[in-house]
Amino acid sequence: MAKVRRIDYSPDEFLAGTLPLSDAECGIYWRACTLVYSHGGPFPISELRRWCSSRKADFDRIVDALVSSGKLTRNGHELSQT
Numbered sequence: 191m192a193k194v195r196r197i198d199y200s201p202d203e204f205l206a207g208t209l210p211l212s213d214a215e216c217g218i219y220w221r222a223c224t225l226v227y228s229h230g231g232p233f234p235i236s237e238l239r240r241w242c243s244s245r246k247a248d249f250d251r252i253v254d255a256l257v258s259s260g261k262l263t264r265n266g267h268e269l270s271q272t
Contacts, residue, residue: 193227193228193229193230197227210259211256211259211261212252214244214248214252215252215255215256217242218238218242218244218249218252218253218256219256219261219262221238221241221242222238222256222262222269222271223271225237225238225241225269226269226270226271231270232265232268232269232270233268233269233270234267234268234269235253235264235267235268235269236267238253238269253269257269260272
């Protein structure tokens with residue numbers, strides 16, 4: 191996938207898709223999606239960590255929850271949007 195410069199954003203789909211997420215999960219999910227677009231595909235989890243101000247334990251718990259819920263996919267040390 192090539193690096194994306196613009197996306198076709200649907201507010202209604204985003205709101206419906208993130209309704210079950212907590213505020214913290216939604217924020218990290220939004221940043222993760224943005225990093226996927228910026229990189230044109232999977233990106234290192236460590237990069238997402240640098241963009242987030244959550245404590246490490248909270249960050250790890252949230253990323254695990256997003257992976258478990260199917261919002262993100264983990265492949266080793268990389269994340270991608272499902």
